[in-house]
Structure formats: structure tokens, C-alpha cells
Amino acid sequence: MLDERSRMFISVSHAQADKWKGEGSANRDHVDFGFRTDFDRFNSINGTILYNRAINQNISTFNLADLAKNGYYYDYSTSFIGHVPPSPGKAGNDPTQANADTFYKLTQNPFQNIIASAVGKFRVGENTDLKIIPYFWYGFGTGGTQQRLQTESAFLNKATGKNTAGVDLNGDGDTLDKVIVASSNVTRTNRPGITASLSHNVGNHQILAGFWVERAVHEQFGPMVAVDANGNPNDIWMREGRILRPDGTPFENRDWKTISTAYQFFAQDTISMMEDKLSVNLGLRAPTMKRDFTNYANESAPVTYNIKRTYSELLPQLGARYQIDYNNSIFASLARNxxxxxxxxYASLPVTNGVATLPIDVKAETSYNLDVGYRLQSDKLTAQATVYAVNFQNRQATAYDPSTNTVSLANVGKVKTHGFEVELGNTPINGWSFYSSLGYAKSEIQDNLVVSSTATLPTAGKEMTLTPNWKAGLSAQYETGVWYTRMTAKYTSSQQATMTNDELVPSYTLLGFDAGYQFPNTTYLKKPTLRLNVSNLTNEKYRNPSSFNVSNALPYGTAAAKGVFYYLGAPRFMSVTLSADF
Incomplete structure (x- = not known):
């Protein structure tokens, strides 16, 4: 029985929707549980547990050639290409097909996770407070498409370190065939952690200090399961019925275990001056990340090896806010990240005498972020204008090291970004309220990108990918005590899809409409509300790149063109929801 100081809640939901193109659907079950106990106004404990289970069907991504050939609404195949009849003593290969024609039942990505956390606040002195936040994150799921044509004689032989072992996949008594199976990138993660901080007020100083620590165990597999005559995988979760090698161990297209131990100490002093008109914040963070990566012998990297690296930096920060008057203030901040x-x-590294070496010892990416702005908060208007600049050092991207003749993730130089953001809105006047925003960003790569021993891409001076110059938003809403309607518009300007700026993503504008009505309370239901939502009102067709680090869409000397794949925007969608408290 809960007393008046304690309260709890539980929420359960189920959602499902068909894909907007192609066959398949998305299903999601979700549970939230929470509690809170207030011992007094300074001491309390609250906690939440979230459980989520989803089975999502992939929506295909295509390059421009695929889109021109197949059209906007093309998706994965709705028919399974099938297995060939077994042929004992003879090579019998299942048909091959392009990835775009993968059977839709072999593109499912199930995922489940649990997040548990608690927050304890305690007064330990007249001007001193302690906050402790322990948490735990668990996740298990698959990714990518599953359809794979597997050669029966290409399983790992651990004794030789070569993929020469044979497994009869179709039951014809030989290992001469190529058979369609389901194989997926499976990930299992356990992440416990805790944050603790102590705050103390003395004079015009508010001092905060604390630490954060987390130990994440990240296991990544690449198992296989059989596919029946109708194209159904034995287990979409890739947990049951895994295909085994002759030695009884499961096939793994990858088999990695990463233990990431992270900890951070932080301290800051917020100083109030000039009768609280000026507030200055001085801070320092000292994060450390330790990676302990083990590659267990698998079909893609047949040698077991371990590699460890530690990354740490000192990250200062400085901030200030000046209250001009009751409604107007200016602010600025400078921080290193x-x-x-x-x-x-660390995957697929060269190994010599059992010791793996990094071709390029990738450094931690760092950046300086500067923000300067003005803020208005009055009874009628709210507004904010900010200018910013971000300078990256050791920007991470895929690159080639000519000294080792290998391709890997590397630090490719500096990237500079600057821009501004403006927001303006009002509190409701006679039921009407408006909000608008405008943002500008200019991002520039400072160095050329070496991609092979004979080719350097002309990226210096080019814009960074996935950075549209302009973004704008506008909404207008009318509301009464029981109902509201709202129109929205969002504009995204053109953006670059590659680092060489040789493929442009067109601009697009999305319009939306939503409305809601709140019915009177009943005996059992509180705030029963009916909502209508219509997204992409004008049925706009648009696309966004699926990756930010594609180097070039056109060939440059000996550097071959890279494929740019796109997520396509969903067409007009309408939904109606009914909700209530009880």
C-alpha cells in the first residue's frame, strides 16, 4: 500500500503499421513502469523500467540508378526465388539475385531492450545536495537483410584458419552446392553505469562535482539459420537452430566482443555576480574510454586476436549569461568535446604471429563549439537568435593509408562549420499562436582525402555531407479549452551526398496538419482525447542519404565511384488516436 508520499504508474501499449511501400509491417509492444517517493522537499527516490519489443520490416534503400529503373515505390520482392532440387553428387546452386530483389520475409529486424534507472536526491548538509543515478541498458536484435547464398564448402576450419570446411545445407549428401540461407548481424549489449554528483552553495558560488562510470559489454555475431521452401527463416531472431560448422561451433560472419569501460570526472563553478544579472560558468570534464576488443576466429576474419586502446582528453568549458532586464538576456559558451x-x-586487422596491428592508430575526434546568442522571454513573445561555430580536429571518416596500403576508418583532417539559428513565437492571443524557425549552416572540409596509393579526392573546400545550408519551420495553431487545430511547414534546402560534392540531394518542403478534441471526464476516464494527424499533406517525394561518409559518386583517376543509397520519404499518412487517463 502506497502512502501519500509515494506514487507509481504503469503504461502498456501496442502499435502496428503496414509499410508504406512493399509487403511487411512494423509491430511494437511497449511497457513503462515508474515510481516516486518524496521523503521531504530535499530527499526523494524515483525510478523507471522500460521494456520494448519490436519486429520491424526493412524498407529498401536504392541509388539513383535503381530509382530511375524501378520507381519510387519499388521495394523488396514479394516472391521467394526458391531452392533448386537436391542433386546428390552434383553441384546444384540456388539462384542468385540482386540485393534489391531480396525476399521481403528475409528483411526483418527484430529488436528488444530493457532500460532501468533510478534517481536518488539527498540533502547531506545545509547547502549540500547529493544526486545518484544508477542505470542498466540491455539490448538484443538483428540488422540488415538476411538473404545469403552460402557455399557449402566455405565454412571455417579452425585447425587451418581457412574457410575450407564443408557442411551439407540441403541434405543431398554432398558439400558441392550453394544454398540460400538467412544470415544477419546480431548484437547483444549490456550497459550498467552510474552517475553521482555533489552540489554545494557557498556565497555567490554554486559548485558541482561528480563522476560517471559505465562498463558496456557489446557482443556482435553473424550467425546463419536455414530457410524453408517458402522463404521463411528458421528463426528471425537468429537464436534457435543456428547452422553449425563440422566441429559443432556455429557459423559466424563476424564474432566480436567489445568491453568499453568509460569514466568521467567533472567539476563546474557557477558564479553569480552583479546582483544576479551576470552568471558565469567554469567547467572541466576529464573523460576516458577504454576499448578491449576481441575478434574470435570467424568466416570473415579467421584469426582470434585482441586489441586494447585508451582515449582520454581534458575538456574545458566556459559559459556566461547576462540578464539585460526582466525579458532580455544574452549568452555565450565555449566548450571542447x-x-x-x-x-x-579494430575489425579485420592484419595479424602477424598472432598479434594484430592497427594500420592507422585512429585518434579521438575533438571539436571546439562556440555559441553566442540573444534570448527574449515576455508575456507575449519568445525569441532566440544564436550564431555558432564548430571546429573539428581529427575528423573521423573512411580513408586510405598509403604507407600500409590499407583502407580503414581514419582521421582525415579538419572540418569547420558555422551558422546561425533564429526562433520566434508567441503565447496564445485570442486562441492563436505562431512559431517560426530559421537555420543556416556552412560546413567546409579543409583537406583532400587520400583513398588509394594512386588517388587523392579533391575534398578540400567542399561542403560536408548531410549538412543542408538552410532549414526553416513554421506553424500556426488555434486552440480553445477543449480543441485545437494546427498547420505546420518544414523546409530543408539541398545538401551534398558525397564529400566531393558530386551528387546533390534536392530540397523539399513538408506540410502537416493535426487536430484534437478533449471530451468531458467520465466516471472512469480522465481527459479522454481524440487526435487526428496528417503528415506530408501534399504527398511530397523526397530522399535523404543513408550514410554521411560516402566519399565520391563519380570516378577520379583510379578512384572508382561509390554508390550513394537513399532513404525515401513516406507519402501522405493519416492517423487517428484515442487516449485517456484513468
Whole structure:
């Protein structure tokens, strides 16, 4: 029985929708549970547990040639190409087909995760407070398309370190065939962590100090399961019925385990001056990321090896805010940030005498972020204008090292970005409210990109990918006590799809409409509300690149062209929802 200081909630939902093109659907089950206990106004504990289980069907991505050939609404094949009849003693190969023609039932990506966290706030002194936040994140799921044509004689022989072992996949008594199976990139992650901080007020100083630590275990596999005559995989989760090698171990297209131990110490002092008109913030963070990566012998990298790297930086920050009057203020901040290289930089490394070496010892990416702005907050209007600049050092991207003749993720130089953002809105006047935003960004790559021993791409001076120069938004809403209507418009200007700026993504504008009505409360239902939402009102066709680090769409000397693949925008969509509290 909960007393008056405690409360809890639980929320359960199910959602499903058909794909807007092609066969298949998305299904999601979601549970939220939370509680809170307030011992007094300074001491409290609250916690939440989230469970999510989803089975999503991929929507295909295509390059411009595919789009020109197949059209905007083309998707994965709705018929399975099938298995050939077994032919004992003879090579019998299942048909091959392009990735775009993969059977849609072999493009499912199930995923489930659990997130648990708690927040404890405690008054430990007259001017001192302690906050502790432990958390745990678990996830398991698959990615990519599953359809794979597997050669029966290309399984790993651990004794020789070569893919020469044979497995009879179709039951014809030989290992001479190529058979369609389902294989997927499976990931299992456990991430426990905790953040603790202590704040203390003394004079005009508010001092905050603390630490964060996390130990993430990230396991990435590439198993296979059989596919029946109708194209159904044995298990879409890739957990049951895995295809085994002759030695009894499962086939793995990859088999990685990464232990990432991260910790960070931080401290800041917020100083209030000039009768609270001026507030200055001085801070320092010291993050460390330790990667412990193990590649277990698999069909793509047949040698077991381990590699460890540590990345750490000192990251200062400085901020200030000046309150001109009750409604107007100006602010500025300067901060240094860090990004550690992803774990796949350690995959498929050259191994000599059992020792793996990084062809390029990728450094942590760092950046300086500067923001300067003005803010208005009055009874009728809210507005903000900000100018910013970001300077990247050791920008991470795919590159070639001529000294080792290898391609990997590398630091390719500096990237500079600057721009501004403006927002303007009002509180409702006679039921009407408006909001508008405008943003400009200019991003420039500073260096050319070496992609082979004989080719350097002309990227210096070019715009960074996925950085549209202009973005704008506008909304108009009318509301009463029980209902509202709203129109929205969002504009995205053209953007570059490659680092050489040789393929342009066109601009697009999306219009939307939504409305809602709140019914009177009933005996059991509180705030029953009916909502209507219509997205992409004008049925705009648009696309966005699926990757930000495609180097070039056209050939440059000996540098071959790279394919740019796109996510296509969904057409007009209408939904109606009914919700209520009880």
C-alpha cells in the first residue's frame, strides 16, 4: 500500500503499421513502469523500467540508378526465388539475385531492450545536495537483410584458419552446392553505469562535482539459420537452430566482443555576480574510454586476436549569461568535446604471429563549439537568435593509408562549420499562436582525402555531407479549452551526398496538419482525447542519404565511384488516436 508520499504508474501499449511501400509491417509492444517517493522537499527516490519489443520490416534503400529503373515505390520482392532440387553428387546452386530483389520475409529486424534507472536526491548538509543515478541498458536484435547464398564448402576450419570446411545445407549428401540461407548481424549489449554528483552553495558560488562510470559489454555475431521452401527463416531472431560448422561451433560472419569501460570526472563553478544579472560558468570534464576488443576466429576474419586502446582528453568549458532586464538576456559558451573511434575500426586487422596491428592508430575526434546568442522571454513573445561555430580536429571518416596500403576508418583532417539559428513565437492571443524557425549552416572540409596509393579526392573546400545550408519551420495553431487545430511547414534546402560534392540531394518542403478534441471526464476516464494527424499533406517525394561518409559518386583517376543509397520519404499518412487517463 502506497502512502501519500509515494506514487507509481504503469503504461502498456501496442502499435502496428503496414509499410508504406512493399509487403511487411512494423509491430511494437511497449511497457513503462515508474515510481516516486518524496521523503521531504530535499530527499526523494524515483525510478523507471522500460521494456520494448519490436519486429520491424526493412524498407529498401536504392541509388539513383535503381530509382530511375524501378520507381519510387519499388521495394523488396514479394516472391521467394526458391531452392533448386537436391542433386546428390552434383553441384546444384540456388539462384542468385540482386540485393534489391531480396525476399521481403528475409528483411526483418527484430529488436528488444530493457532500460532501468533510478534517481536518488539527498540533502547531506545545509547547502549540500547529493544526486545518484544508477542505470542498466540491455539490448538484443538483428540488422540488415538476411538473404545469403552460402557455399557449402566455405565454412571455417579452425585447425587451418581457412574457410575450407564443408557442411551439407540441403541434405543431398554432398558439400558441392550453394544454398540460400538467412544470415544477419546480431548484437547483444549490456550497459550498467552510474552517475553521482555533489552540489554545494557557498556565497555567490554554486559548485558541482561528480563522476560517471559505465562498463558496456557489446557482443556482435553473424550467425546463419536455414530457410524453408517458402522463404521463411528458421528463426528471425537468429537464436534457435543456428547452422553449425563440422566441429559443432556455429557459423559466424563476424564474432566480436567489445568491453568499453568509460569514466568521467567533472567539476563546474557557477558564479553569480552583479546582483544576479551576470552568471558565469567554469567547467572541466576529464573523460576516458577504454576499448578491449576481441575478434574470435570467424568466416570473415579467421584469426582470434585482441586489441586494447585508451582515449582520454581534458575538456574545458566556459559559459556566461547576462540578464539585460526582466525579458532580455544574452549568452555565450565555449566548450571542447571528444568522440572516441567506434569499435569496428579494430575489425579485420592484419595479424602477424598472432598479434594484430592497427594500420592507422585512429585518434579521438575533438571539436571546439562556440555559441553566442540573444534570448527574449515576455508575456507575449519568445525569441532566440544564436550564431555558432564548430571546429573539428581529427575528423573521423573512411580513408586510405598509403604507407600500409590499407583502407580503414581514419582521421582525415579538419572540418569547420558555422551558422546561425533564429526562433520566434508567441503565447496564445485570442486562441492563436505562431512559431517560426530559421537555420543556416556552412560546413567546409579543409583537406583532400587520400583513398588509394594512386588517388587523392579533391575534398578540400567542399561542403560536408548531410549538412543542408538552410532549414526553416513554421506553424500556426488555434486552440480553445477543449480543441485545437494546427498547420505546420518544414523546409530543408539541398545538401551534398558525397564529400566531393558530386551528387546533390534536392530540397523539399513538408506540410502537416493535426487536430484534437478533449471530451468531458467520465466516471472512469480522465481527459479522454481524440487526435487526428496528417503528415506530408501534399504527398511530397523526397530522399535523404543513408550514410554521411560516402566519399565520391563519380570516378577520379583510379578512384572508382561509390554508390550513394537513399532513404525515401513516406507519402501522405493519416492517423487517428484515442487516449485517456484513468
Amino acid at each position: 571528444m568522440k572516441a573511434p567506434p569499435n569496428f575500426v
